[in-house]
Amino acid sequence: MQITHSCEIAKGIVLFNGEQVNEYTGQDFVAFINEVYRAQKLNYPKFFKMDGLSKLALVGASMILDQIDAPSDKDIALVFANSSSCIDIDRVHQKTIADPSNFYPSPANFVYTLPNIAIGEVSIKYQLKSESAFFVCERYDQNFLMRYARTLLNQKQAKFVLVAWVEVNKLNYEGKFFLVSQSKP
Amino acid sequence: MEELKIELKNKLITALNLEGMTADDINDSDPLFGDGLGLDSIDALELIVMMDRDYGIKIIDPKDGKTIFLSIETMAAYIEEHRNK
Numbered sequence: 001m002q003i004t005h006s007c008e009i010a011k012g013i014v015l016f017n018g019e020q021v022n023e024y025t026g027q028d029f030v031a032f033i034n035e036v037y038r039a040q041k042l043n044y045p046k047f048f049k050m051d052g053l054s055k056l057a058l059v060g061a062s063m064i065l066d067q068i069d070a071p072s073d074k075d076i077a078l079v080f081a082n083s084s085s086c087i088d089i090d091r092v093h094q095k096t097i098a099d100p101s102n103f104y105p106s107p108a109n110f111v112y113t114l115p116n117i118a119i120g121e122v123s124i125k126y127q128l129k130s131e132s133a134f135f136v137c138e139r140y141d142q143n144f145l146m147r148y149a150r151t152l153l154n155q156k157q158a159k160f161v162l163v164a165w166v167e168v169n170k171l172n173y174e175g176k177f178f179l180v181s182q183s184k185p
Numbered sequence: 186m187e188e189l190k191i192e193l194k195n196k197l198i199t200a201l202n203l204e205g206m207t208a209d210d211i212n213d214s215d216p217l218f219g220d221g222l223g224l225d226s227i228d229a230l231e232l233i234v235m236m237d238r239d240y241g242i243k244i245i246d247p248k249d250g251k252t253i254f255l256s257i258e259t260m261a262a263y264i265e266e267h268r269n270k
Binding site for chain 2: 034045046047048049104105106107108111
Protein backbone atom coordinates (compact mmCIF):
# COMPACT_ATOMS: atom_id res chain seq x y z
CA MET A 1 0.00 0.00 0.00
CA GLN A 2 1.28 3.47 -0.82
CA ILE A 3 0.27 7.09 -0.31
CA THR A 4 -0.03 8.64 -3.75
CA HIS A 5 -1.25 12.13 -2.79
CA SER A 6 -1.50 14.06 0.45
CA CYS A 7 -2.95 17.36 1.61
CA GLU A 8 -2.72 19.01 5.02
CA ILE A 9 -4.73 22.02 6.13
CA ALA A 10 -4.05 23.59 9.53
CA LYS A 11 -3.12 26.87 11.20
CA GLY A 12 -3.70 28.91 8.06
CA ILE A 13 -1.42 26.79 5.91
CA VAL A 14 -2.24 24.35 3.12
CA LEU A 15 0.33 21.77 2.09
CA PHE A 16 -0.15 19.62 -0.99
CA ASN A 17 2.21 16.65 -1.31
CA GLY A 18 4.33 18.38 1.34
CA GLU A 19 4.59 21.72 -0.51
CA GLN A 20 2.92 24.88 0.76
CA VAL A 21 0.23 26.13 -1.62
CA ASN A 22 -1.77 28.59 0.52
CA GLU A 23 -1.15 30.72 3.58
CA TYR A 24 -3.61 32.78 5.60
CA THR A 25 -2.78 34.98 8.57
CA GLY A 26 -6.29 35.51 10.01
CA GLN A 27 -7.84 33.50 12.86
CA ASP A 28 -11.25 32.87 11.33
CA PHE A 29 -11.58 29.32 9.98
CA VAL A 30 -14.50 30.00 7.65
CA ALA A 31 -12.77 33.02 6.08
CA PHE A 32 -9.64 30.89 5.65
CA ILE A 33 -11.35 27.91 4.06
CA ASN A 34 -13.41 30.19 1.78
CA GLU A 35 -10.15 31.81 0.65
CA VAL A 36 -8.57 28.42 -0.06
CA TYR A 37 -11.69 27.37 -2.00
CA ARG A 38 -11.42 30.47 -4.20
CA ALA A 39 -7.64 30.23 -4.59
CA GLN A 40 -7.91 26.59 -5.68
CA LYS A 41 -10.73 27.52 -8.10
CA LEU A 42 -12.85 24.66 -6.80
CA ASN A 43 -16.29 24.66 -8.31
CA TYR A 44 -19.17 23.43 -6.19
CA PRO A 45 -22.28 25.64 -6.08
CA LYS A 46 -23.33 24.41 -2.62
CA PHE A 47 -19.97 25.22 -1.02
CA PHE A 48 -20.98 28.49 0.65
CA LYS A 49 -24.06 26.87 2.18
CA MET A 50 -22.10 24.10 3.84
CA ASP A 51 -20.97 23.94 7.47
CA GLY A 52 -17.28 24.27 8.38
CA LEU A 53 -16.65 20.54 8.67
CA SER A 54 -18.06 19.80 5.22
CA LYS A 55 -16.14 22.75 3.78
CA LEU A 56 -12.87 21.44 5.17
CA ALA A 57 -13.62 17.91 3.92
CA LEU A 58 -14.63 19.14 0.48
CA VAL A 59 -11.62 21.40 -0.01
CA GLY A 60 -9.07 18.79 1.12
CA ALA A 61 -10.71 15.96 -0.81
CA SER A 62 -11.09 18.12 -3.94
CA MET A 63 -7.43 19.11 -3.95
CA ILE A 64 -6.56 15.43 -4.17
CA LEU A 65 -9.39 14.07 -6.30
CA ASP A 66 -8.96 16.85 -8.87
CA GLN A 67 -5.54 15.31 -9.62
CA ILE A 68 -7.15 12.01 -10.60
CA ASP A 69 -8.64 11.34 -14.03
CA ALA A 70 -12.32 10.36 -13.79
CA PRO A 71 -12.44 9.73 -10.03
CA SER A 72 -16.01 8.41 -10.33
CA ASP A 73 -14.67 5.41 -12.32
CA LYS A 74 -11.82 4.70 -9.92
CA ASP A 75 -13.67 3.00 -7.05
CA ILE A 76 -12.36 5.35 -4.36
CA ALA A 77 -13.55 4.57 -0.82
CA LEU A 78 -13.78 7.37 1.75
CA VAL A 79 -12.59 6.75 5.31
CA PHE A 80 -12.86 9.89 7.43
CA ALA A 81 -12.49 10.54 11.15
CA ASN A 82 -12.36 13.32 13.71
CA SER A 83 -12.77 13.86 17.44
CA SER A 84 -15.40 16.60 17.65
CA SER A 85 -17.98 15.09 15.31
CA CYS A 86 -20.13 17.99 14.06
CA ILE A 87 -20.17 19.94 17.34
CA ASP A 88 -19.51 23.24 15.58
CA ILE A 89 -22.77 23.25 13.63
CA ASP A 90 -24.58 21.48 16.50
CA ARG A 91 -23.91 24.57 18.63
CA VAL A 92 -25.32 26.85 15.95
CA HIS A 93 -28.39 24.63 15.61
CA GLN A 94 -28.84 24.46 19.39
CA LYS A 95 -29.00 28.27 19.58
CA THR A 96 -31.95 28.27 17.18
CA ILE A 97 -33.96 25.86 19.34
CA ALA A 98 -32.92 26.99 22.84
CA ASP A 99 -35.76 29.44 23.36
CA PRO A 100 -39.22 27.77 23.24
CA SER A 101 -40.84 31.14 22.53
CA ASN A 102 -38.52 31.74 19.59
CA PHE A 103 -38.20 28.22 18.22
CA TYR A 104 -37.06 28.47 14.61
CA PRO A 105 -34.58 25.71 13.72
CA SER A 106 -32.76 26.54 10.52
CA PRO A 107 -33.03 23.73 7.94
CA ALA A 108 -29.76 24.92 6.37
CA ASN A 109 -27.97 24.27 9.68
CA PHE A 110 -29.92 21.20 10.67
CA VAL A 111 -29.00 19.21 7.55
CA TYR A 112 -25.33 19.32 8.61
CA THR A 113 -25.82 17.99 12.13
CA LEU A 114 -24.21 14.64 11.29
CA PRO A 115 -20.48 14.29 10.64
CA ASN A 116 -20.90 11.88 7.74
CA ILE A 117 -22.70 14.57 5.72
CA ALA A 118 -19.14 15.72 4.94
CA ILE A 119 -18.57 12.39 3.19
CA GLY A 120 -21.88 12.76 1.38
CA GLU A 121 -20.85 16.14 -0.04
CA VAL A 122 -17.58 14.70 -1.38
CA SER A 123 -19.41 11.68 -2.83
CA ILE A 124 -21.96 13.91 -4.55
CA LYS A 125 -19.34 16.25 -6.01
CA TYR A 126 -17.30 13.39 -7.46
CA GLN A 127 -20.17 10.96 -8.11
CA LEU A 128 -18.56 8.33 -5.89
CA LYS A 129 -20.78 5.33 -5.14
CA SER A 130 -18.18 3.66 -2.98
CA GLU A 131 -17.57 2.32 0.51
CA SER A 132 -17.47 5.03 3.15
CA ALA A 133 -17.11 5.41 6.89
CA PHE A 134 -16.80 8.31 9.32
CA PHE A 135 -15.27 7.48 12.70
CA VAL A 136 -15.43 9.70 15.76
CA CYS A 137 -12.26 8.96 17.76
CA GLU A 138 -10.65 10.46 20.80
CA ARG A 139 -7.58 11.55 18.84
CA TYR A 140 -5.93 11.27 15.43
CA ASP A 141 -4.78 7.68 14.96
CA GLN A 142 -3.15 7.25 11.57
CA ASN A 143 -2.38 3.57 12.21
CA PHE A 144 -6.05 2.78 12.74
CA LEU A 145 -7.16 4.65 9.63
CA MET A 146 -4.45 3.11 7.45
CA ARG A 147 -5.22 -0.36 8.79
CA TYR A 148 -8.87 0.15 7.86
CA ALA A 149 -7.85 1.36 4.39
CA ARG A 150 -5.54 -1.63 3.91
CA THR A 151 -8.38 -3.99 4.81
CA LEU A 152 -10.64 -2.38 2.20
CA LEU A 153 -7.92 -2.67 -0.44
CA ASN A 154 -6.99 -6.25 0.48
CA GLN A 155 -10.62 -7.32 0.43
CA LYS A 156 -11.02 -5.57 -2.94
CA GLN A 157 -13.79 -3.38 -1.52
CA ALA A 158 -12.05 -0.46 -3.23
CA LYS A 159 -9.13 0.27 -5.54
CA PHE A 160 -8.22 3.49 -3.74
CA VAL A 161 -9.03 4.91 -0.34
CA LEU A 162 -9.14 8.58 0.56
CA VAL A 163 -8.25 8.63 4.24
CA ALA A 164 -8.98 11.87 6.06
CA TRP A 165 -8.87 13.46 9.47
CA VAL A 166 -11.24 16.44 9.43
CA GLU A 167 -11.51 18.27 12.70
CA VAL A 168 -13.32 21.57 13.27
CA ASN A 169 -14.14 22.92 16.71
CA LYS A 170 -14.41 26.67 17.23
CA LEU A 171 -11.02 28.16 16.34
CA ASN A 172 -9.31 24.79 16.09
CA TYR A 173 -9.26 23.04 12.77
CA GLU A 174 -7.09 20.43 11.14
CA GLY A 175 -7.39 18.48 7.93
CA LYS A 176 -5.14 15.61 6.84
CA PHE A 177 -5.95 13.82 3.60
CA PHE A 178 -4.17 10.86 2.06
CA LEU A 179 -5.03 8.93 -1.07
CA VAL A 180 -3.78 5.39 -0.71
CA SER A 181 -3.73 2.56 -3.20
CA GLN A 182 -2.08 -0.73 -3.99
CA SER A 183 -0.66 0.89 -7.13
CA LYS A 184 -0.38 4.35 -8.76
CA PRO A 185 -3.70 5.72 -10.11
CA MET B 186 -43.67 47.35 -1.51
CA GLU B 187 -40.30 48.44 -3.00
CA GLU B 188 -38.78 48.58 0.48
CA LEU B 189 -40.10 45.12 1.25
CA LYS B 190 -38.59 43.73 -1.95
CA ILE B 191 -35.15 45.09 -1.06
CA GLU B 192 -35.54 43.76 2.49
CA LEU B 193 -36.42 40.32 1.08
CA LYS B 194 -33.45 40.29 -1.27
CA ASN B 195 -31.08 41.10 1.61
CA LYS B 196 -32.70 38.48 3.85
CA LEU B 197 -32.36 35.86 1.11
CA ILE B 198 -28.68 36.66 0.57
CA THR B 199 -27.96 36.34 4.30
CA ALA B 200 -30.22 33.40 5.18
CA LEU B 201 -29.30 31.33 2.12
CA ASN B 202 -25.58 32.24 2.06
CA LEU B 203 -25.72 33.53 -1.50
CA GLU B 204 -22.01 34.33 -1.52
CA GLY B 205 -20.86 37.28 -3.59
CA MET B 206 -24.41 38.49 -4.41
CA THR B 207 -25.95 41.86 -3.65
CA ALA B 208 -29.60 42.94 -3.73
CA ASP B 209 -28.91 44.63 -7.08
CA ASP B 210 -28.05 41.24 -8.62
CA ILE B 211 -31.57 39.93 -8.03
CA ASN B 212 -34.34 41.18 -10.30
CA ASP B 213 -37.84 41.33 -8.86
CA SER B 214 -39.15 38.84 -11.41
CA ASP B 215 -36.17 36.44 -11.47
CA PRO B 216 -37.25 32.84 -10.75
CA LEU B 217 -35.91 31.89 -7.31
CA PHE B 218 -35.70 28.19 -8.14
CA GLY B 219 -34.48 26.35 -11.21
CA ASP B 220 -32.70 28.55 -13.74
CA GLY B 221 -32.96 31.74 -11.68
CA LEU B 222 -31.13 31.89 -8.36
CA GLY B 223 -30.84 28.10 -8.37
CA LEU B 224 -32.26 27.61 -4.90
CA ASP B 225 -32.87 24.03 -3.73
CA SER B 226 -35.28 22.15 -1.46
CA ILE B 227 -33.37 23.07 1.72
CA ASP B 228 -33.57 26.73 0.70
CA ALA B 229 -37.32 26.29 0.27
CA LEU B 230 -37.59 25.07 3.86
CA GLU B 231 -35.45 28.00 4.98
CA LEU B 232 -37.85 30.39 3.22
CA ILE B 233 -40.85 28.76 4.93
CA VAL B 234 -39.14 29.28 8.33
CA MET B 235 -38.30 32.88 7.43
CA MET B 236 -41.92 33.63 6.47
CA ASP B 237 -43.07 32.35 9.88
CA ARG B 238 -40.30 33.92 11.98
CA ASP B 239 -40.14 37.34 10.32
CA TYR B 240 -43.67 37.91 9.00
CA GLY B 241 -45.86 35.59 11.08
CA ILE B 242 -47.00 33.70 7.98
CA LYS B 243 -47.39 29.94 8.32
CA ILE B 244 -47.27 28.05 5.05
CA ILE B 245 -49.00 24.80 5.92
CA ASP B 246 -49.14 23.21 2.48
CA PRO B 247 -45.68 23.14 0.86
CA LYS B 248 -47.41 23.09 -2.53
CA ASP B 249 -48.41 26.73 -1.92
CA GLY B 250 -44.70 27.55 -1.88
CA LYS B 251 -44.53 26.95 -5.63
CA THR B 252 -46.56 30.06 -6.33
CA ILE B 253 -45.49 32.14 -3.33
CA PHE B 254 -41.76 31.61 -3.90
CA LEU B 255 -41.86 32.10 -7.65
CA SER B 256 -39.95 35.38 -7.42
CA ILE B 257 -39.25 38.31 -5.10
CA GLU B 258 -42.32 39.97 -6.62
CA THR B 259 -44.69 37.11 -5.72
CA MET B 260 -43.18 36.75 -2.25
CA ALA B 261 -43.55 40.45 -1.49
CA ALA B 262 -47.15 40.48 -2.72
CA TYR B 263 -48.04 37.49 -0.56
CA ILE B 264 -46.35 38.98 2.52
CA GLU B 265 -48.12 42.35 2.05
CA GLU B 266 -51.46 40.55 2.01
CA HIS B 267 -50.92 38.04 4.81
CA ARG B 268 -48.32 39.41 7.24
CA ASN B 269 -49.14 39.85 10.93
CA LYS B 270 -45.65 40.90 12.06
